[in-house]
Amino acid sequence: MLNVFKGKPKYMTVRPQGEPQRKEFPDNLWTRCDCCGKMIFTKELEKTGFLCASCGHHFRISAIKRIAMLTEPGDFQAFPPLVAADPIGFPGYAEKIKVAQEQTGLDDAALIGKAKIQGSLCILGVIDFSFIGGSMGSVVGEQLVRGFETALKEELPVVIFSGGGGGARMHEGIFSLMQMAKTAQAVGKHSRAGLLFISVLTHPTMGGVYASFASLGDIILAEPCALVGFAGPRIVEETTRQKLPAGFQTAEYALQHGMIDAIVPRSHMLDYVGRLLAWHR
Amino acid sequence: MQAFEWEKPVLELEARINELKQFVHSEEMDFSAEIKTLERKASRLRKEIYENLTPFQRVTMARHPKRPSTVDYISLLFDEFVEFHGDRSFRDDQAIVGGVALFEGQPVTVIGPQKGRDTKDNIARNFGLPHPEGYRKALRLMKQAEKFGRPIVTLIDVVGAYPGIEAEERGQGLVIAQCIEEMSFLRTPILSIITGEGGSGGALAIGIGDRILMLENAWYSVISPEMCATILWRDSSRAAEAAELLRLTPTDLLKFGIIDDVITEPLGGAHRDHANTGMQIRSFMRRYLATIMKVPLDTLVEERLARFRRIGEFHEKSLAEL
Numbered sequence: 143m144l145n146v147f148k149g150k151p152k153y154m155t156v157r158p159q160g161e162p163q164r165k166e167f168p169d170n171l172w173t174r175c176d177c178c179g180k181m182i183f184t185k186e187l188e189k190t191g192f193l194c195a196s197c198g199h200h201f202r203i204s205a206i207k208r209i210a211m212l213t214e215p216g217d218f219q220a221f222p223p224l225v226a227a228d229p230i231g232f233p234g235y236a237e238k239i240k241v242a243q244e245q246t247g248l249d250d251a252a253l254i255g256k257a258k259i260q261g262s263l264c265i266l267g268v269i270d271f272s273f274i275g276g277s278m279g280s281v282v283g284e285q286l287v288r289g290f291e292t293a294l295k296e297e298l299p300v301v302i303f304s305g306g307g308g309g310a311r312m313h314e315g316i317f318s319l320m321q322m323a324k325t326a327q328a329v330g331k332h333s334r335a336g337l338l339f340i341s342v343l344t345h346p347t348m349g350g351v352y353a354s355f356a357s358l359g360d361i362i363l364a365e366p367c368a369l370v371g372f373a374g375p376r377i378v379e380e381t382t383r384q385k386l387p388a389g390f391q392t393a394e395y396a397l398q399h400g401m402i403d404a405i406v407p408r409s410h411m412l413d414y415v416g417r418l419l420a421w422h423r
Numbered sequence: 424m425q426a427f428e429w430e431k432p433v434l435e436l437e438a439r440i441n442e443l444k445q446f447v448h449s450e451e452m453d454f455s456a457e458i459k460t461l462e463r464k465a466s467r468l469r470k471e472i473y474e475n476l477t478p479f480q481r482v483t484m485a486r487h488p489k490r491p492s493t494v495d496y497i498s499l500l501f502d503e504f505v506e507f508h509g510d511r512s513f514r515d516d517q518a519i520v521g522g523v524a525l526f527e528g529q530p531v532t533v534i535g536p537q538k539g540r541d542t543k544d545n546i547a548r549n550f551g552l553p554h555p556e557g558y559r560k561a562l563r564l565m566k567q568a569e570k571f572g573r574p575i576v577t578l579i580d581v582v583g584a585y586p587g588i589e590a591e592e593r594g595q596g597l598v599i600a601q602c603i604e605e606m607s608f609l610r611t612p613i614l615s616i617i618t619g620e621g622g623s624g625g626a627l628a629i630g631i632g633d634r635i636l637m638l639e640n641a642w643y644s645v646i647s648p649e650m651c652a653t654i655l656w657r658d659s660s661r662a663a664e665a666a667e668l669l670r671l672t673p674t675d676l677l678k679f680g681i682i683d684d685v686i687t688e689p690l691g692g693a694h695r696d697h698a699n700t701g702m703q704i705r706s707f708m709r710r711y712l713a714t715i716m717k718v719p720l721d722t723l724v725e726e727r728l729a730r731f732r733r734i735g736e737f738h739e740k741s742l743a744e745l
Contacts, residue, residue: 229736230670280735310645319645320734326604353624357600372596373586381586399592
């Protein structure tokens with residue numbers, strides 16, 4: 143018999159050039175649902191706010207799309223952009239940043255600014271998973287802190303949508319770890335002044351992001367099915383050699399164990415957050 | 424005592440010197456000149472090897488089974504100690520030890536993760552990997568210290584917070600965030616000493632000090648070298664290479680402004696001489712506690728927050744690039 147399966151196929155990596163492209167939503171006509179496997183007409187998906195019509199699965203969305211869902215055009219003013227340095231000289235990091243910038247059109251993983259949500263002024267921040275897994279390095283940390291500081295000065299509430307895969311940005315070593323302290327302290331100052339922080343956990347919020355500012359909201363919300371936790375499920379499985387319970391580290395699991403206030407479907411998010419902001423005005 | 428491959432030349436030489444000394448003793452022959460030469464050679468070799476350790480060699484030193492653990496340090500550094508247990512909510516996590524101790528007449532609250540000494544102890548202490556209740560106990564004791572105006576000393580030696588099912592269910596991430604946040608605003612002086620392993624969030628949760636010191640053969644990083652190697656190359660056995668990349672040694676961290684001082688260990692590492700290691704740490708504690716205890720509390724908290732506020736490297740994007 144011909145050994146057609148011998149050896150690994152060789153692939154070439156092609157990097158997109160020129161115009162920024164969004165990786166997770168290519169111009170494909172159809173998109174397969176990660177959850178139920180159904181094929182969905184991509185145009186339809188955009189209309190529903192990236193929800194699967196048959197199972198309700200919440201697709202990951204970019205920071206720009208998220209902001210567009212929460213604010214009217216012109217109601218979001220981003221802070222001046224910052225770009226990552228390479229504080230520990232980690233091999234390949236500078237290149238990784240450049241590629242991520244080209245792919246996403248973002249400067250780094252966080253988009254933060256002053257916003258108006260259903261008439262309430264606030265600081266709105268969104269962490270974009272597609273930029274190096276939404277990990278928190280010096281730029282994300284600094285942007286978040288500036289957000290809380292501006293909010294403190296202008297007595298505004300803060301709303302942050304977190305969605306960082308691994309949490310910390312390994313390529314910045316100890317500087318990444320210290321962003322946990324820096325952001326937690328910024329929340330602390332804002333909180334001690336009696337101001338509101340709504341933390342919304344979107345898929346996935348893990349590690350250093352979860353174990354710092356994202357867990358310190360006065361109100362902690364999550365999108366359905368979002369993975370929420372400290373250690374990644376694979377690490378938990380490998381360390382404990384136990385079978386993970388069904389739904390482990392999902393938003394539903396976190397709700398059941400008393401870690402979050404409520405699960406809010408994307409379709410209700412604007413009204414939900416808008417109402418909370420209005421009640422705290 | 425467990426020896427490392429790279430220190431074997433020193434240990435073999437030391438053994439030979441000892442043999443020779445024994446021989447002189449029993450045979451009443453004079454080898455003093457030879458012994459002297461060998462001892463000079465040994466001392467040169469020790470310096471050469473131990474003063475030029477690679478980052479990963481330091482990581483392995485930090486993990487040496489005979490290295491003093493938190494309970495060892497507590498007895499080395501303090502004159503008296505009373506241990507307090509429990510988080511008042513779920514259970515007592517023996518992976519974190521805490522209580523009140525006397526440091527040269529001054530009551531302080533001391534807290535630190537504790538690895539096990541043998542199999543039984545390791546099971547009781549979950550191999551030194553704390554659960555959320557451990558961090559809740561730590562936080563409870565820190566607030567108690569604030570209430571009674573006692574300085575806090577945290578001794579940090581932890582691979583990381585336990586990545587377990589129950590730990591997740593009881594809010595491991597949440598409690599780390601709370602520890603970091605509350606510790607940052609405590610109105611009492613805090614001295615943190617990284618004595619061995621400074622493993623990511625599990626270390627940072629008790630590491631928000633007014634001064635942060637580090638032993639010479641300790642490491643502090645966002646991720647362990649093994650995990651970093653797994654992520655980069657899907658191969659945890661390349662940890663030594665990862666350790667180089669992570670810049671996790673006290674020398675690097677001092678340069679980055681993350682820590683304030685490096686506590687030198689006896690040549691060959693803390694495990695070779697507990698008593699002298701203790702003496703050395705004591706003198707640093709004396710100096711740094713005295714300094715931070717003099718600072719008015721408002722200033723102390725302000726400076727603590729400012730210290731972390733500064734950390735981070737980035738570029739402001741210039742207008743031309745916009």
